[in-house]
Amino acid sequence: MAALALPQRVCVVGMGGLGCPASLGLALAGVPHLTLVDYDVVERSNLHRQPWHHEPDVGRLKVASAAEKLARTFPLLGVDALATPLTALNAAALLSGHDVVVDGTDGADTKFLLSDTCKRLGIPLIHGGVLRFEGLAFRIEPGGPCLRCLFETPPVDAPSCAQAGVFGAMAGLVGGLQARLALTPNERPAEAWLHVLDAGASPRRVRLRQRADCRVCVQERAA
Numbered sequence: 001m002a003a004l005a006l007p008q009r010v011c012v013v014g015m016g017g018l019g020c021p022a023s024l025g026l027a028l029a030g031v032p033h034l035t036l037v038d039y040d041v042v043e044r045s046n047l048h049r050q051p052w053h054h055e056p057d058v059g060r061l062k063v064a065s066a067a068e069k070l071a072r073t074f075p076l077l078g079v080d081a082l083a084t085p086l087t088a089l090n091a092a093a094l095l096s097g098h099d100v101v102v103d104g105t106d107g108a109d110t111k112f113l114l115s116d117t118c119k120r121l122g123i124p125l126i127h128g129g130v131l132r133f134e135g136l137a138f139r140i141e142p143g144g145p146c147l148r149c150l151f152e153t154p155p156v157d158a159p160s161c162a163q164a165g166v167f168g169a170m171a172g173l174v175g176g177l178q179a180r181l182a183l184t185p186n187e188r189p190a191e192a193w194l195h196v197l198d199a200g201a202s203p204r205r206v207r208l209r210q211r212a213d214c215r216v217c218v219q220e221r222a223a
Contacts, residue, residue: 006029007098009035009097009099010031010034010098010099010102011094011098011102012034012037012101013101013102013103014105015036015038015063015065016046016062016106017046017104017175018128018130018178019038020051020052020066021175021176022102022126022175023179027070027073029179034070034078034079035079035080035082036063036080037084037086040061041059041061042057042058042060042062042065048168051172052066052069066081082094091117095118095123098123099124100123101124101125102126102128103115103178104128104175112148112153115147115148115216119142124142128178130171134196134199135170135171135174135198136194136196137178138181139185141186141189141192142220144189144210145209146210146214146217148214148216149209149210170197174197181195190210192208193207194206
């Protein structure tokens with residue numbers, strides 16, 4: 001198994017059901033600095049699966065709520081809270097300078113933007129997703145498979161968590177797994193393990209390799 005690596009600066013994009021447990025796991029592991037990126041506000045329907053947010057936080061920016069709790073719980077942790085949407089125009093600037101990025105977003109287009117940008121910047125990305133009672137996660141590294149190697153293009157009309165619902169405990173499991181993957185490089189840089197979680201079945205892993213026709217990975221190899 002690859003040696004444990006403690007990144008110094010981690011960017012967590014999305015402070016909801018995945019980003020909250022992921023940031024907690026990273027802080028507990030001793031990561032000294034976290035950058036939190038989200039422009040959404042806390043809603044009452046979030047509270048069952050987003051542990052940094054409580055009833056008095058309803059209506060507050062999620063990054064403000066999460067940064068406050070993290071700073072209170074981990075006084076030595078450096079936290080930057082950026083209340084801004086991630087877009088094609090600002091993604092490179094927001095993510096640059098970090099050792100690892102954690103995807104805690106809810107939306108296929110943003111997830112593909114994160115994968116493409118991190119590939120271009122050479123920054124490992126921890127992809128994660130959860131819907132209803134199922135979740136998945138894998139670590140995207142330079143030279144290894146990316147999100148387009150798995151799905152090629154964003155799915156059409158894919159429901160969001162808000163639309164389809166999420167089992168709160170599953171979000172916590174996937175977010176915690178993302179924190180672990182952020183600390184552990186892939187055993188083989190050219191491969192990755194897709195972790196698949198299902199509340200009604202045993203966890204499983206699927207080996208991933210780059211697609212020969214993945215345009216992002218083709219550009220990476222040519223660079």
